[in-house]
Amino acid sequence: GIQVExxxxxxxxxxxxxxxxxxxxxxxxxxxxxxxxxxxxxxINLFYIPSGTKQNGRLSATTVATERYSLLYISSSQTTxxxxxxxxxxxxxxxxxxxxxxxGTRLAVHP
Amino acid sequence: ETGVTQTPRHLVMGMTNKKSLKxxxxxxxxxxxxxxxxxxxxxxxMFVYNFKEQTENNSVPSRFSPECPxxxxxxxxxxxxxxxxxALYLCASRRTSGGYEQYFGPGTRLTVT
Numbered sequence: 377g378i379q380v381e382x383x384x385x386x387x388x389x390x391x392x393x394x395x396x397x398x399x400x401x402x403x404x405x406x407x408x409x410x411x412x413x414x415x416x417x418x419x420i421n422l423f424y425i426p427s428g429t430k431q432n433g434r435l436s437a438t439t440v441a442t443e444r445y446s447l448l449y450i451s452s453s454q455t456t457x458x459x460x461x462x463x464x465x466x467x468x469x470x471x472x473x474x475x476x477x478x479x480g481t482r483l484a485v486h487p
Numbered sequence: 488e489t490g491v492t493q494t495p496r497h498l499v500m501g502m503t504n505k506k507s508l509k510x511x512x513x514x515x516x517x518x519x520x521x522x523x524x525x526x527x528x529x530x531x532x533m534f535v536y537n538f539k540e541q542t543e544n545n546s547v548p549s550r551f552s553p554e555c556p557x558x559x560x561x562x563x564x565x566x567x568x569x570x571x572x573x574a575l576y577l578c579a580s581r582r583t584s585g586g587y588e589q590y591f592g593p594g595t596r597l598t599v600t
Contacts, residue, residue, distance in 0.1 A: 409588060417524075417575050419591040421489070462530070464589075473518060473537060473583050477530040 378403045378467040382478035389453050389485045397448040397481045399463030407466035408439050409475065410448050414459050422448070422461075453485045490514040491592035493578050499598045500568065508563040508595045510578030519561040520579040520589075521553060530577070536561060537583055568599045 379402040389395055399408075410422040423430050423437040425446065430437055434453075439446040450457055460482050464475040491512045500506050512519065521533040535543035536555040550572075552564040561578055575596050581589040 407587070411591075417577075417594045417596065418489075419577065419579075421588060421590060424588040464530075474520070474532055474535055474543065475579075475589055476532075479529045 378405075378465065378476055380463060380465055380476055380478035382461075382463055382481050384481060385479065387481055387483045389483065391453060391455060391485055391487050393453050393485075394449070394451045395453060395483070397450070397461055397463075397483075399446040399448070399465075399478055401444050401446075401463075401465050403444070404468045405441065405444075405465040406468050407475070408446055409464050410437055410446070411462045411464065412457075412459050413462060413480070419462070450483075453483075455485045455487055458483055458485045489590045489592065491578060491580055491590050493576075493592035493595050495595060496593060497596050497598075499600060500565070501600055502568060502570070504568075505564070505566040507565065508576055508578075508597075510561040510563075510580075510592055512559055512561075512578075512580040512590075512592075514580060514590065516580040516582050516590075517558050518581050518583045519555060519558070521561065521563055522577040522579065522591075524575040524577060524594075525571075526574075534563075565597075568597075570599050573597055573599045 381400045411419045425439045427441045434451045436449045460480040462480045463478045518537045523531045534553045554562040575594045577594045578592040
C-alpha cells in the first residue's frame with residue numbers, strides 16, 4: 377500500500393519563528409489533507425490540497441503531485457500552534473474513499 | 488465544531504462490560520469512518536461505511552462491532568475489551584466520489600481497566 381512519511385517527527389520553535397513541515401507519499405493520490413490535532417485530540421482541518429498552493433492566514437500549503445510531496449508552512453508561530461500536524465492522502469489505486477495518515481509532526485512552540 | 492459529534496467523550500469500562508460509542512454527522516455526507524489512535528502511534532483506520540454498507544474492515548477483532556443504521560449515524564459496540572484497546576476513537580465523515588474533504592469528530596477517549 378501507499379507509504380506516507382512526514383518530517384521532521386518533532387519540532388521545537390520559539391514564538392515568532394517560521395517552519396516548514398514535509399509530507400512525502402509513495403504513489404499517486406486523489407486527495408491530500410493537512411490536519412492539526414490539538415491537545416484534546418480534536419483533528420482540525422487545515423487544508424484540502426491535492427495539488428497547487430493555498431494560504432490561510434499564517435499557514436500555507438503546497439502540493440507537487442507529480443513529485444509526490446506536500447509542504448505546510450507556518451509563519452510567525454504562536455503557542456496555540458502547538459500540537460501534532462498530520463498529512464493524510466487518498467490513494468488513486470487500492471485505497472479509494474479512505475485517507476491514509478502519516479505518523480505526524482509534533483510541534484511545540486515556546487513563548 | 489466540525490459538524491461531526493461523538494458521545495461519550497470519555498469512557499472507562501471493565502473488560503467484561505458492554506458499551507457503545509455513538510457518532511452523528513450533520514453534513515449530509517454518505518461515508519463514515521472509525522479510526523483508532525493509540526498513544527505514540529499513527530491513526531489506524533478500522534471501518535469504512537459507504538451509504539450504510541460496510542466497505543472496509545481492517546482486520547479489526549470481533550470484540551469491536553460497528554453498526555451504521557443510516558448515513559448520519561455510526562456506532563461502535565464494544566464487548567470484552569482488553570487493556571490494550573485503550574485509545575482515542577475517532578469518527579469521521581465525507582462525501583465520496585473522490586476529491587472531498589473529510590471531517591472528524593472530537594473523539595471518545597476510552598480506558599479499559
